Amino acid sequence: MTTKVSPKAYTAEQQERFASTVAKYPHKKAALLTCLWIAQEIDSYISLEAMKYIALLLEIPTSHVYTVVGFYSMYLTQPKGKFHIQVCHTLSCELAGSEAVIETIQSTLGIKPGETTEDGQFSLTRVECLAACGEAPMCQINRSYFVNLNADKTAQLLADLQSGAQEVANA
Amino acid sequence: MPELKTKILSNYFYVDQAFTYDFYVGHGGYETAKKVMTEMEPDAVTAEVKASGLRGRGGAGFPTGMKWGFLAKPEGIPRYLCVNADESEPGTFKDCLIMEWDPHLMIEGIIISSFALGVQTAFVYIRGEFHLPEINLSRAVEECYEKGVLGDNCLGTGYKLDLVIHRGAGAYICGEETALLESLEGKRGYPRLKPPFPAVEGLFGCPTIINNVESIANIPWILANGGEAYKQFGTEKSPGTRLYGVSGHVNKPGVYEEELGVPVMELIERAGGMRNGKKLKAVIPGGSSTPVLTPEECQDLTLCYEGVAGAGSMLGSAGVIVLDEDTDMVKVLVNLLRFYAHESCGQCSPCREGTGWLYKTMKNLLNGLGESGELAKIEDIADNMEMKTVCPLAAAATMPTRSYMKKFRSEFESYLKEVELQMAVQT
Numbered sequence: 001m002t003t004k005v006s007p008k009a010y011t012a013e014q015q016e017r018f019a020s021t022v023a024k025y026p027h028k029k030a031a032l033l034t035c036l037w038i039a040q041e042i043d044s045y046i047s048l049e050a051m052k053y054i055a056l057l058l059e060i061p062t063s064h065v066y067t068v069v070g071f072y073s074m075y076l077t078q079p080k081g082k083f084h085i086q087v088c089h090t091l092s093c094e095l096a097g098s099e100a101v102i103e104t105i106q107s108t109l110g111i112k113p114g115e116t117t118e119d120g121q122f123s124l125t126r127v128e129c130l131a132a133c134g135e136a137p138m139c140q141i142n143r144s145y146f147v148n149l150n151a152d153k154t155a156q157l158l159a160d161l162q163s164g165a166q167e168v169a170n171a
Numbered sequence: 172m173p174e175l176k177t178k179i180l181s182n183y184f185y186v187d188q189a190f191t192y193d194f195y196v197g198h199g200g201y202e203t204a205k206k207v208m209t210e211m212e213p214d215a216v217t218a219e220v221k222a223s224g225l226r227g228r229g230g231a232g233f234p235t236g237m238k239w240g241f242l243a244k245p246e247g248i249p250r251y252l253c254v255n256a257d258e259s260e261p262g263t264f265k266d267c268l269i270m271e272w273d274p275h276l277m278i279e280g281i282i283i284s285s286f287a288l289g290v291q292t293a294f295v296y297i298r299g300e301f302h303l304p305e306i307n308l309s310r311a312v313e314e315c316y317e318k319g320v321l322g323d324n325c326l327g328t329g330y331k332l333d334l335v336i337h338r339g340a341g342a343y344i345c346g347e348e349t350a351l352l353e354s355l356e357g358k359r360g361y362p363r364l365k366p367p368f369p370a371v372e373g374l375f376g377c378p379t380i381i382n383n384v385e386s387i388a389n390i391p392w393i394l395a396n397g398g399e400a401y402k403q404f405g406t407e408k409s410p411g412t413r414l415y416g417v418s419g420h421v422n423k424p425g426v427y428e429e430e431l432g433v434p435v436m437e438l439i440e441r442a443g444g445m446r447n448g449k450k451l452k453a454v455i456p457g458g459s460s461t462p463v464l465t466p467e468e469c470q471d472l473t474l475c476y477e478g479v480a481g482a483g484s485m486l487g488s489a490g491v492i493v494l495d496e497d498t499d500m501v502k503v504l505v506n507l508l509r510f511y512a513h514e515s516c517g518q519c520s521p522c523r524e525g526t527g528w529l530y531k532t533m534k535n536l537l538n539g540l541g542e543s544g545e546l547a548k549i550e551d552i553a554d555n556m557e558m559k560t561v562c563p564l565a566a567a568a569t570m571p572t573r574s575y576m577k578k579f580r581s582e583f584e585s586y587l588k589e590v591e592l593q594m595a596v597q598t
C-alpha cells in the first residue's frame with residue numbers, strides 16, 4: 001500500500017495539548033504513548049493521519065508509531081460502539097461467574113465478543129484481569145468499572161445504558 | 172481474628188475525601204517528607220530503609236534499601252525513579268486502592284525516596300485501564316504542584332522534583348521492570364536482557380530505581396517511626412505488613428492489611444471463610460504465576476516470603492486466590508494458560524510458541540481430545556521454555572503448570588481416561 005497519508009489537521013487547542021505533553025518528558029520520543037492517548041480521546045480511535053501527525057511531532061518514523069499502536073491492546077485502530085463493554089474472563093472472575101455475564105450480553109445484544117451491534121451502540125470484548133478480582137465478576141465500559149455483577153445485574157445494566165439512566169466515563 | 176491495630180497502608184481506604192490534599196495534610200501528611208529533607212542526609216534515609224528490612228512488594232521481594240544502594244551515581248547524569256503501578260498479575264488488586272484512596276501517601280513516599288536517591292524526575296507508570304486510581308492520583312499531583320509540594324522548591328526545602336504520570340496502554344508484560352522502561356521510552360514493551368541492571372543503565376540509559384506502589388507507600392511510615400520500629404511487624408526475614416488481596420471462593424473477597432507471616436487459614440477466615448461452607452481445595456498464594464498449594468500444605472502455612480518459599484511456592488504479589496472443593500483444576504489451568512499465551516510479548520520463540528502450545532494442548536485435554544501421551548508432551552514443552560528466555564514470563568506459565576499437574580495429577584489423568592473410555596466404547 002503506497003497511498004500517501006497526510007498528517008491530521010488538529011485545532012490549535014488540540015495541538016497545544018500535544019505540545020504540553022511532550023514538554024513533560026526528558027526525551028520527545030517518550031511522549032509517544034501519552035500522545036496516542038490524546039489522539040484516541042479526540043477521535044475514539046487512532047487514525048493513520050493521527051499516527052502521521054504524532055510521528056512528525058516526535059520526529060520518529062510513522063512505522064514505529066504503527067508498531068507501537070499494534071503492541072498495546074487498548075489502542076484502537078477502528079472506532080468501537082458507543083459503549084465498549086470489556087468483560088474480564090481471567091481466573092477470579094471466571095470462578096465468580098464471568099461466563100454468565102458474557103452469555104447475558106451475547107443473548108441480549110445479539111453480538112459475540114469482537115463484534116459491534118448494527119446500530120453502533122455496543123461492542124463486546126473479552127479482556128484479561130483488570131485488577132478488580134475482589135469484586136468479581138466485573139466489566140469495564142469505556143473507562144468505568146462495573147463490579148460484583150451477575151446475569152440479572154448485567155441485564156439491568158444494559159437496559160440502563162440503553163435508556164440513558166446509566167452513564168459511563170469516557171476520559 | 173481481630174483487625175490489625177496499627178495499619179501502615181490502609182488507614183484511609185474507603186474514607187470519604189481521603190484522597191484530597193486537605194485531608195492528607197489534616198492528618199499530618201507531608202510532615203515526614205519536610206523533616207527528612209531538612210534534617211537528614213540522603214544516605215541516612217537509605218540507611219533507615221535498609222534497617223527496616225523492607226522487601227519489594229511487586230513480586231520478587233528484593234530488599235528495597237539494598238536495591239537503592241546499588242544505584243550508580245556518576246556525576247552529571249540524571250537518575251530516575253519509576254514507580255511500578257502497572258498492577259496486572261491476575262489475583263492482584265491492591266496498588267489501585269492506594270492510588271484511589273491515599274494517593275498522597277504514595278506521593279510522599281516518592282518525595283522521600285527521590286531525595287534519598289538524588290532523583291529530580293520521578294515517573295509513575297500506571298496501568299492504562301485504571302480509571303478512578305488514575306483520576307485521583309492525577310488530581311493529587313496537580314494539588315501538589317499548586318501547593319508547592321512538588322516542583323522547583325519541593326515543600327520549601329529548595330529540592331527540585333518533578334513527577335510525571337505515564338499511562339500504559341494494555342500489556343501485562345509492561346509490569347516487568349525493563350519492559351516498563353521500554354514502554355516509558357515510547358516503545359513496545361519488550362523486556363531487556365540483564366545485565367546491565369536498571370540501577371546502572373535504566374531509563375534513557377541512566378541509573379534508575381524501579382519500585383512497586385506498595386513498597387513506596389511504606390516509606391513515609393518507616394521514616395516517621397524509624398527502621399527498627401518497622402520490624403515490630405511481620406517476621407524477622409519479612410518485616411512489616413502487606414496488603415493481601417483475597418479472591419475466589421470466600422465470602423468476603425477484598426484487600427486485607429495484615430502482618431507478614433499471617434497464617435493463610437486465618438486470612439481466609441478474615442475474608443469471611445469459605446463460600447457456601449465448602450471445603451478448601453487449593454490456594455494460589457501470590458498471584459497467578461505462583462505454584463498452587465494443597466490444603467495440607469496450607470494447614471500451617473504462614474504468608475511471609477520464607478514461609479511460602481518453604482512450601483515450594485512464592486508470596487509474589489500477595490494475591491491469594493482461594494479454590495473450593497468443586498473447582499476443576501484443569502479448567503483453572505486452561506484459564507491461566509490462556510492469560511500467559513495472550514500476554515507473551517512475542518520476543519523469544521520458546522515463550523511465544525510455548526505459551527500458545529501449552530494453552531492449546533491443555534484446552535484439548537479439557538475438551539476430551541487429549542491423547543495418552545499428552546501430559547508428558549506438556550512437560551516436554553515446559554522443559555523447552557524454562558531458562559531459555561529474556562524474562563521470567565515463560566517460567567510464570569510453566570511453574571504453575573507443573574504444580575497443578577503434579578499435585579492434582581489424577582484430575583488431569585481423568586480427562587485422558589475419558590477419551591480412552593470413549594474410544595473403547597466406540598470400537
Ligand SMILES: Cc1cc2nc3c(=O)[nH]c(=O)nc-3n(C[C@H](O)[C@H](O)[C@H](O)COP(=O)(O)O)c2cc1C
Pocket residue numbers: 226227228229230231232233235255256257258259260343344345346347348349381382383384386387562563564567
Ligand atoms: C511478567 C512480570 C510482570 C510483572 N508485573 C508487575 C506489576 O504489575 N507490578 C509490579 O510492581 N511489579 C511487577 N513485576 C515485578 C517487577 O519486574 C519489579 O521486580 C518490581 O516492580 C520491583 O519493585 P519492588 O522491588 O518494589 O517490588 C513483574 C515482573 C514480571 C517478570
Ligand code: SF4
Pocket residue numbers: 344361362514515516517518519520522523560561562563564565
Ligand atoms: S519470556 Fe516471553 S514475555 Fe518475556 S521477553 Fe521473552 S517472549 Fe517476551
Ligand code: FES
Pocket residue numbers: 088089090091092093094128129130131132133136138261262263
Ligand atoms: S480476574 Fe477479573 S479482575 Fe482480576
